[in-house]
Amino acid sequence: MKSVKIPSITIYRLSVYARNLAYLDKKNVEVISSEHLADICGINPAQIRKDLAYFGEFGVRGVGYYVKDLLYQLQKILRQDRQWHLGLIGVGNLGAALLQHTHFLKQGYVFVAAFEKDEQKIGKRVGNIIISDIRNLEDVTKKTGMEIGVIATGRSSAQEIVDRLVDAGIKGILNFAPIQLQVPENVFIEYVDFTIKLDVLCYRISSNERERSKLNSIFPKAGSNDKKY
Amino acid sequence: MKSVKIPSITIYRLSVYARNLAYLDKKNVEVISSEHLADICGINPAQIRKDLAYFGEFGVRGVGYYVKDLLYQLQKILRQDRQWHLGLIGVGNLGAALLQHTHFLKQGYVFVAAFEKDEQKIGKRVGNIIISDIRNLEDVTKKTGMEIGVIATGRSSAQEIVDRLVDAGIKGILNFAPIQLQVPENVFIEYVDFTIKLDVLCYRISSNERERSKLNSIFPKAGSNDKKY
DNA sequence: TAGATTGTTAATCGATTAACAATC
DNA sequence: TAGATTGTTAATCGATTAACAATC
The missing domain is CATH 1.20.5 (Single alpha-helices involved in coiled-coils or other helix-helix interfaces)
Structure with missing residues (x-):
């Protein structure tokens, strides 16, 4: 009943493995050992085997891992086998760049909405998205099926936005604002902070x-x- | 002689402390305890005291830390007390957003150059920077006093660019490309990977x-x- | 002095890695 | 079978945190 708590860092590495397996698959590599994959990922091979062992047995002893098969399994574990609906809050330079970030689409991430408080920007189009008024956050969130909020506002408004997103039923937040945010325990948050x-x-x-x-x-x-x- | 190796994660947190101390200072808070600072940073108070202990004694027992003083000390440790010259490689959506990211300037980070292979973009201005031809990477790096390379290209060209930056004398790389890169041991690299x-x-x-x-x-x-x- | 909070030690916790039996 | 590589255990390593003496 009580399943083992899997560390975030393991999930992080699973995503790295998946990315590199996709690359190997494109290069028509069919089988790879944990040692070789470890080289490519800059990780210890025992680490890879341990990480995978949390989820099952995916390799063949004496042979290695079938690239296509392991990739498929990892995508299923990470729920990369479906689309995820993102909403952007704060369409500044960074926000606009994220809206147009084509790499997301390949990975199954699609922006379905973007929000601003700046009247000048509301109604304008960036990428495929027409910018909404931040005052309509709750409405638009529900109408568009937004699942994850991407926060690219400044520090001062970030917590208030998070509170509203949580109330609107959002379960995950990717935060680019330089501040530690409070969320209830059934909501998840990841920080991106290049400064x-x-x-x-x-x-x-x-x-x-x-x-x-x-x-x-x-x-x-x-x-x-x-x-x- | 052999100084203790300070973990990256400690430096990471030092930067978080500095950021929040700057905020407290702006709010005219003069003294803060490790417990209160820990609250703001979402960190254990013993952690803060331990992290600081690597570098000296900055607090006053029974009182706490003087905000201005601790901030000053941290900025000195992190070398935030001077400007750093950045160079951008790859002026796509993300790259252009970084060039115009005003938050960097406040922190002492200044872009002094940007590079592209796309002829259409070379010579154009983004923010305060005229985009250079990637073929002149070595020349411009030296001429502008570039110290850190910010890689915002795709996966395929990233390693080649890193090799050229290293040969040109660059000592640090901030990498946004989704790939693990090889650098010699006296060159440092940090990864930003929001996917x-x-x-x-x-x-x-x-x-x-x-x-x-x-x-x-x-x-x-x-x-x-x-x-x- | 009494109360508060640091700096530091020691205990705990968790993550990494070496080693090897299992097995293709 | 011989060689190779996984899955897994046990040892190691390192980071976090509780506790408390030092001291303002």
Whole structure:
């Protein structure tokens, strides 16, 4: 009865596997070992086998995994075997780019609505979508069968929008706004935050340089002996 | 000599703390406890104190942290106390949105160049940047003092571009292309991948529904007894 | 001083990986 | 059968958190 709680990071990797299997399939690769797939994904092969074991046995011992078959199984697990209806809130530069992001469509994600508070933008078309008034959020959400809200507003309005989406019955939120949001436990939220990733990058570069200049002052020349990878 | 390796996730959280401290400072909050800050960031208070302890003692026992002071210290650690020069490769919908992303500027990130292979786009202006020919990547990188490459191309060209950026001396890459990239060990890379996040979201929604319908068939009504959070 | 909150240790928790029996 | 690779266990590694002495 009590099923094992599967970690988010495992699901994340499943999606990486599926993506790369789709690529291999397109290249007409028919069979792949966990070791080779691990190479492509930048992951440990035991990790892959462990991740898959949460859901069943998909491989053939001594052989590996049939690409088409494993891909099919993963798509079923991830519910990539159907369309998902997205709604965008906040049609700024980023929001507009997401509306026109063709990669989503290939993956089964379709925007069915977009919302703005800016009167100038309401009624305009971006991609295939006519922008709605944010005041009609609840109505349009229900009419269009929106299932997932994509938040591309600023920090200040994000929580209020989330509350309204939750009340309207939305079960998932992809948040691009730089703020931690509150949702009830049967609603799920994922954060996309590239400013933080830039911060991490800059820290790593700086601390690497600090490290090197320290080494250089002790062993002059040592740091300049760069190897190719 | 051998300094403790600080986990990426700690740096990630440091950036979250800094962001929220900046917000608190703007609201004229002067002192904050780890418990309250933890609330805002959606993190355990012991976690915050542990993360900070990697870098020093920034608080006052019995009091908490002075917002302005801690913010200043974090910005110094993260090297947010200077400008960073970004270069964009691939000016599609997403790339163009990033070029015009005003939030970056506030954080000290400035695009100094953008590159395309599409002749139609070369020479056009987006935001403050004139798009360069990708063939001049190495030249323009050096001339503009580009430090970080932001990859917003498709999967197929990403690795080749990374190799050229690395040869041109770039030390950090923010990658939006859906592919695992190879870099030498003194070059750092961060991935932004919102399609995967959508996949995780859909899995969570689906598995939650599967769970609920299972419960409902055993204890009818149980699932409909929704509590507010 | 009494109350509060930090900095830090030690315990807990969870995720990764090596190793190998099972088996194609 | 011999060789290869999975599925799974057990060991390792690392991150989170509770607890509390230090101290403002």
